[in-house]
Amino acid sequence: MKKVMFILIVIALSFASAFSMGRVGQVPSVSIPQDIERGRVYYIVRVDARVEALPHIIRRLNLDVMGNYQGYLYLLLRASEVRALYASHIPYQFVSIEREKVSLPKERRVRAQAANGPYHSYLEVQKELSDLEKDYPGIVKLYDIGDSVEGRDILAVKISDNVATEEDDEVDCFFVGCHHAREWISVEVPLMLARYLAEHYSDNREIKDVVDNSEIWIVPLLNPDGLEYTINVFRWWRKNRRDNGNGLFGVDLNRNYDFMWGIDDIGSSPNPASNVYRGPSPLSEPESQAVAQLFTSHNFRVALTYHSYAQVILYPWGYTVEPTPDYRLFSFLGDTMASLMSAVHGRWYYAVPGGSGFYFTNGEFTDWAYGKYGTLAFTVELPPVSLMQGGFINADSDITSIFEENLPAALYLIKWAIANK
Numbered sequence: 001m002k003k004v005m006f007i008l009i010v011i012a013l014s015f016a017s018a019f020s021m022g023r024v025g026q027v028p029s030v031s032i033p034q035d036i037e038r039g040r041v042y043y044i045v046r047v048d049a050r051v052e053a054l055p056h057i058i059r060r061l062n063l064d065v066m067g068n069y070q071g072y073l074y075l076l077l078r079a080s081e082v083r084a085l086y087a088s089h090i091p092y093q094f095v096s097i098e099r100e101k102v103s104l105p106k107e108r109r110v111r112a113q114a115a116n117g118p119y120h121s122y123l124e125v126q127k128e129l130s131d132l133e134k135d136y137p138g139i140v141k142l143y144d145i146g147d148s149v150e151g152r153d154i155l156a157v158k159i160s161d162n163v164a165t166e167e168d169d170e171v172d173c174f175f176v177g178c179h180h181a182r183e184w185i186s187v188e189v190p191l192m193l194a195r196y197l198a199e200h201y202s203d204n205r206e207i208k209d210v211v212d213n214s215e216i217w218i219v220p221l222l223n224p225d226g227l228e229y230t231i232n233v234f235r236w237w238r239k240n241r242r243d244n245g246n247g248l249f250g251v252d253l254n255r256n257y258d259f260m261w262g263i264d265d266i267g268s269s270p271n272p273a274s275n276v277y278r279g280p281s282p283l284s285e286p287e288s289q290a291v292a293q294l295f296t297s298h299n300f301r302v303a304l305t306y307h308s309y310a311q312v313i314l315y316p317w318g319y320t321v322e323p324t325p326d327y328r329l330f331s332f333l334g335d336t337m338a339s340l341m342s343a344v345h346g347r348w349y350y351a352v353p354g355g356s357g358f359y360f361t362n363g364e365f366t367d368w369a370y371g372k373y374g375t376l377a378f379t380v381e382l383p384p385v386s387l388m389q390g391g392f393i394n395a396d397s398d399i400t401s402i403f404e405e406n407l408p409a410a411l412y413l414i415k416w417a418i419a420n421k
């Protein structure tokens with residue numbers, strides 16, 4: 001992964017010179033074959049962040065912003081989006097061309113376990129969770145909560161004392177990772193949380209108290225099809241792998257929940273080609289349905305959903321700038337978690353409402369969990385802080401420290417839920 005990050009940085013830094021040869025604001029002069037139109041080739045372009053019409057264009061075209069670095073916004077675009085940018089008279093520079101591999105490697109299983117280094121593939125997550133259940137049968141129970149579009153199991157672990165029993169006097173807490181395929185670190189943090197709770201139940205009084213007094217549900221890998229696609233085919237894939245027809249794939253699972261779904265085309269897109277495509281109807285996807293089913297059968301007091309990147313904690317609402325009735329509580333809990341996280345290794349996190357502080361979303365998980373079930377739900381955008389520090393790529397050596405700084409916040413939220421159920 002270090003190598004990948006190194007390449008990414010070299011690529012990014014070298015483009016300034018490579019593309020200063022007068023291609024600013026021009027569409028590529030190559031003819032565009034059909035498979036490019038179908039989204040198999042992407043362009044990373046950068047635009048001066050001071051361009052006045054830019055926020056409007058990004059919202060109108062629902063462009064995929066990969067990050068902001070040294071005064072430039074970096075966008076991941078299909079050819080048609082490059083043309084739309086051109087038609088909008090926005091000056092831009094090409095940074096790189098990113099290709100999807102045309103076919104899956106033959107040795108798919110073997111590759112899947114090697115190609116992503118210490119990060120977990122679908123099969124590795126499955127093994128890790130069943131090992132946990134085997135090693136700690138008294139407090140860990142594995143549940144298959146649904147199948148993905150391509151038929152992979154969506155797995156949840158429940159961690160609690162008397163784990164096979166639903167204990168109504170214990171508060172339910174929910175953790176989920178990998179709504180978005182390319183955000184690999186968002187799988188590792190909840191997975192390591194599950195392992196930490198199981199391993200330290202017998203030797204750490206604080207962990208024993210937490211596990212004895214709550215029912216903790218952890219879904220580390222909500223989007224297994226997307227994750228496998230990023231490992232085997234295209235590292236920058238975000239959505240699930242729904243076939244939308246016309247060669248277009250994927251629904252943004254974090255725009256598919258049935259609360260304020262599709263209320264505008266700013267917080268999500270009706271266009272199946274878009275990276276924030278909300279799907280044909282609310283909860284159209286089996287992955288979001290799996291989460292919804294868990295919420296209808298449990299009364300979750302708190303929830304954390306892990307994403308990357310930005311080092312930000314977001315809370316509802318995402319669909320509007322209006323504050324929720326629980327604004328003070330959300331901001332108190334968010335600020336407390338942010339300072340707990342920042343204190344561990346000095347990586348700075350802060351907390352804001354999604355819509356007024358970050359960007360608009362609709363049909364998103366935390367708005368849905370709070371709006372529909374009253375769950376105090378937070379999004380954690382894990383490190384790094386910007387694209388040039390890796391963006392969706394975290395160094396292998398950072399996985400453990402990112403977990404370490406997220407652990408106290410997760411424990412704090414569970415303990416708050418126990419005290420305030």
Ligand SMILES: [Zn+2]
Binds near residue numbers: 180307
């Ligand atoms: Zn995300």
